Amino acid sequence: MSSKNKYLLPFILVTSLFFLWAFLHNINPILIPHLKKACQLNDTQSALIDFAVYMAYFAVALPAGWFMNKYGFKKGIIFGLVLYGVGALLFLPSADTRSYAFFLAALFVIAGGATFLETIANPYITKLGDPATATQRLNFAQSFNGVGAFLAPLIGGKFILTGIEHSDETLKAMEQAGTLQAYLQEEANAVRLPYLVIGVVVFILVALFLVVKLPEGEEAPSESTSADDKFSFSVLAIPQVRWAVLAQFFYVGAQVGVGSFFIRYSKYTMDLPEKPASEYLSIAMIGFMIGRFTGTFFMKYISPARLLMIYSSICIGLLFIACFVSGPIAVYAVMAVPFFMSIMFPTIFALGIAGLGAAARMASSLLVMAIVGGAFFPLVMGQLSDLTGGNIQLAYIIPLLCFAVVGMFGYNQSKKNLVVTVQPGH
Known part of the structure; x- marks a missing residue:
């Protein structure tokens, strides 16, 4: 063969x-x-x-x-x-x-x-x-x-x-x-x-x-593990890693929150029935897919950290519209967000481990664990909606704030002029 x-x-x-x-x-x-x-x-x-x-x-x-x-x-x-x-x-x-x-x-x-x-x-x-x-x-x-x-x-x-x-x-x-x-x-x-x-x-x-x-x-790998391979939280002492983990935590929370309540949001803002709303969501995810490819292209001309900052700012603007405008425009604003957030997971990941050498393995584990943000921020959105009488539109201010944290991380990293290779994302 x-x-x-x-x-x-x-x-x-x-x-x-x-x-x-x-x-x-x-x-x-x-x-x-x-x-x-x-x-x-x-x-x-x-x-x-x-x-x-x-x-x-x-x-x-x-x-x-x-x-x-x-x-x-x-x-x-x-x-x-x-x-x-x-x-x-x-x-x-x-x-x-x-x-x-x-x-x-x-x-x-x-x-x-x-x-x-x-x-x-x-x-x-x-x-x-x-x-x-x-x-x-x-x-x-x-x-x-x-x-x-x-x-x-x-x-x-x-x-x-x-x-x-x-x-x-x-x-x-x-x-x-x-x-x-x-x-x-x-x-x-x-x-x-x-x-x-x-x-x-x-x-x-x-x-x-x-x-x-x-x-x-x-075959199973050897059970022997060197001291350098053991999982340790000490890598968080490196500012680059600490802030990348924080940014990843907030990013995944924003990503999950934007999509999870989309059908509820569409019903609330423009009275869109659930089945057409699910089709709108599919279209938004096509944008996510396209965003991965175009983002990779743009990184030939714009540093990953700077592009992360720019895309975060655009997401903030779109979600501001989503929070305070009604009708189709608000829904279209939310639909546009996945295109711009598509590069964020792999870019944050790559910036977090850039130049770490042996410590990159432990930093990678923490960056993967940071996706637990997807468990917490949708809950916060749900609580905000319930506290405001079911106003799920106002709850979209939570992912807006999350993208602000991601943008600050991108801004800080852009000043360091790190050269990174962006890996495929989540």
């Missing part, structure tokens, strides 16, 4: 994993309004969907790295897929019982599996071929993140959102007529088929990984 054919099937299988975790993150803006309706939640409670997913990343990231080091790539991928598949199938009893706690537990399990896949697939894809083209392979595989980001709201909008949106008065009338519970159960059942299909597809992938021989990484 030629070397090229030897790597082809494993490369295809591993690349499919990039789609899975992108789908998980970008289906949340569909689940949030849907479960809010089916489980009768307020905005703060609905934001716990993001909290469950991103807390799983925070809790599982280090154990996933340990598992990979001890048992190897292949076993780590299979274990992650099993977790992902089990979590997807847990949506069936969650829907049957209409238990929000059960839904959150299922999401935590899925996200735990996705954490394993993301921790392992990124380094493993670089081993499936010529080392000279490793970066190209990783960039190609990362493009499936964009595909997942685009398809998740499109598929979710078609197969999960029912398009039925009753007013509070209608719901009270249904409760008095004794038909409310049947309606809520029907809404909850809408997630059953999509997540059953997801679970089946994931377990088919498990079977394929079990029978396909992976060219490299099947």
